Amino acid sequence: MPKRKTESEHLGGRCIRALHHLLNTVQIHQDNNQLVKESSAAFHRVVSLMSEGEDLKIQIWRGRFYIQGEKLLYRKETFPIINEMLEYFPQRGLEGFHFLSPFTDVAPDDLTTFAHLLNDSLIDENPPEWLEKTLKEKGLSWVNALKEQKKEPPSLVLKRKERAKQAYIDAVVTVKEVADKVSHQGAAGVRKARRLAQTMVDLVREDDTLLLGLTTIRDYDDYTYTHSVNVALLCLCLGKRLGLSHIFLEQLAISGLFHDLGKVEVSKDILMKPGTLSGEEWEEMRKHPLTGVRRILWLHASRTLKMRTILGPFEHHLNADLSGYPETHFVQQVSLFGQILHIADTYDALTSERGYRPRTFTPDEALRMMWAEAGKKFDALLLKSFINMMGLYPIGTILELDSGEMGLVVDYPDESERTRPLIMLLADDGKGGYTRGETVDLAAEELKKGTTAREILRGIHPSSLGIQPSLFFLEDVN
Numbered sequence: 392m393p394k395r396k397t398e399s400e401h402l403g404g405r406c407i408r409a410l411h412h413l414l415n416t417v418q419i420h421q422d423n424n425q426l427v428k429e430s431s432a433a434f435h436r437v438v439s440l441m442s443e444g445e446d447l448k449i450q451i452w453r454g455r456f457y458i459q460g461e462k463l464l465y466r467k468e469t470f471p472i473i474n475e476m477l478e479y480f481p482q483r484g485l486e487g488f489h490f491l492s493p494f495t496d497v498a499p500d501d502l503t504t505f506a507h508l509l510n511d512s513l514i515d516e517n518p519p520e521w522l523e524k525t526l527k528e529k530g531l532s533w534v535n536a537l538k539e540q541k542k543e544p545p546s547l548v549l550k551r552k553e554r555a556k557q558a559y560i561d562a563v564v565t566v567k568e569v570a571d572k573v574s575h576q577g578a579a580g581v582r583k584a585r586r587l588a589q590t591m592v593d594l595v596r597e598d599d600t601l602l603l604g605l606t607t608i609r610d611y612d613d614y615t616y617t618h619s620v621n622v623a624l625l626c627l628c629l630g631k632r633l634g635l636s637h638i639f640l641e642q643l644a645i646s647g648l649f650h651d652l653g654k655v656e657v658s659k660d661i662l663m664k665p666g667t668l669s670g671e672e673w674e675e676m677r678k679h680p681l682t683g684v685r686r687i688l689w690l691h692a693s694r695t696l697k698m699r700t701i702l703g704p705f706e707h708h709l710n711a712d713l714s715g716y717p718e719t720h721f722v723q724q725v726s727l728f729g730q731i732l733h734i735a736d737t738y739d740a741l742t743s744e745r746g747y748r749p750r751t752f753t754p755d756e757a758l759r760m761m762w763a764e765a766g767k768k769f770d771a772l773l774l775k776s777f778i779n780m781m782g783l784y785p786i787g788t789i790l791e792l793d794s795g796e797m798g799l800v801v802d803y804p805d806e807s808e809r810t811r812p813l814i815m816l817l818a819d820d821g822k823g824g825y826t827r828g829e830t831v832d833l834a835a836e837e838l839k840k841g842t843t844a845r846e847i848l849r850g851i852h853p854s855s856l857g858i859q860p861s862l863f864f865l866e867d868v869n
């Protein structure tokens with residue numbers, strides 16, 4: 392992860408903590424108290440640092456803080472403060488603040504006044520309006536209070552969702568086009584695929600939660616193509632966690648997109664066959680990694696790119712102990728790309744509806760099954776990183792709760808411990824289906840005193856409820 396990103400995450404948490412501290416201190420002490428002076432100076436410092444001479448926007452959307460449109464990540468220790476602030480703003484009908492540049496010119500004493508006004512705004516019936524008027528009267532023109540707008544997500548988030556959705560659709564179309572071309576004309580260009588891989592890498596670096604949500608897209612008819620895109624995205628999310636460089640991530644994305652290109656030579660009847668495959672049919676299916684290599688070599692791309700992207704697809708059905716297929720005497724150890732692909736490919740296949748399997752597994756079941764094979768089928772350390780990344784209940788899992796409710800896992804606010812997710816409750820849409828309900832942070836609920844935290848009973852496969860989790864992630868962009 393680049394240094395600046397880590398720094399901005401760190402500063403984001405520090406900024407909310409500093410504001411929280413200032414708001415509390417002015418309530419307890421006189422304005423000339425040293426503690427008040429120190430806390431307003433601390434808030435001044437952190438906002439100046441974060442704004443870097445530009446305007447700074449802090450917003451809450453769907454129970455999360457966003458700073459300059461970037462979701463704020465924080466650690467468990469900061470939970471209580473963040474949660475307090477996540478209640479403090481909406482209590483006053485506020486979505487957030489816009490600090491105008493140049494913030495460095497703002498006098499620290501003005502920040503004390505600002506904190507008082509914010510606390511006092513609760514006495515009025517319409518806090519945002521009162522705040523707007525009083526801020527103007529006091530000459531605090533460097534800050535705008537943002538009124539709560541329940542429907543609109545921050546524009547940058549919306550833009551990213553649009554880009555992610557478009558990239559996903561484009562990627563499916565591109566894989567399909569390349570597969571069609573190689574099967575009819577023998578070769579195809581990869582310029583579009585390379586551009587897409589770059590966009591996917593950018594998106595993953597900005598916010599992998601959204602992309603993990605997208606990987607819950609399933610298309611039975613276009614299985615091979617949506618599967619290829621899902622595998623590429625899962626590989627990228629894991630690659631990012633492992634700290635792979637931009638160029639390696641791009642090559643990993645291309646390997647993911649084309650890992651099953653060899654399936655163009657497997658007959659549709661076998662690919663779509665309901666029920667178990669015969670010995671001969673499996674034989675045919677098992678040829679696709681090798682065929683894939685040949686097909687990739689025929690692509691119109693540079694030698695270097697081809698050399699760097701063939702190994703993963705060749706090895707993606709090879710196990711860590713070198714069992715699996717294709718049978719080979721050349722490979723002594725499966726390459727990093729091969730191992731990452733094997734994990735992402737197995738996970739996506741296990742959680743997809745496939746004709747040859749009697750039932751589909753929920754994401755948490757799939758991870759447990761895979762963990763049982765750690766060290767044999769999968770490299771244990773890599774699989775551990777993958778499981779840590781996905782969380783106990785991966786994003787897109789539907790959970791049954793002891794409250795009788797059902798919820799969709801949408802995020803893990805605590806990056807360090809992915810056990811109790813942020814969920815979106817599924818509400819009855821009155822037509823026999825489901826619609827978005829309230830968002831609940833299960834981890835925060837557990838820490839809150841005086842409330843009974845909901846407990847997770849089990850994961851349910853979305854197909855049994857007839858819903859596509861991905862649609863809930865993309866609803867705002869339709």
Ligand SMILES: [Fe+2]
Nearest residue numbers: 650651679707
């Ligand atoms: Fe495959």
Ligand SMILES: [Fe+2]
Nearest residue numbers: 618650651736
């Ligand atoms: Fe695959």
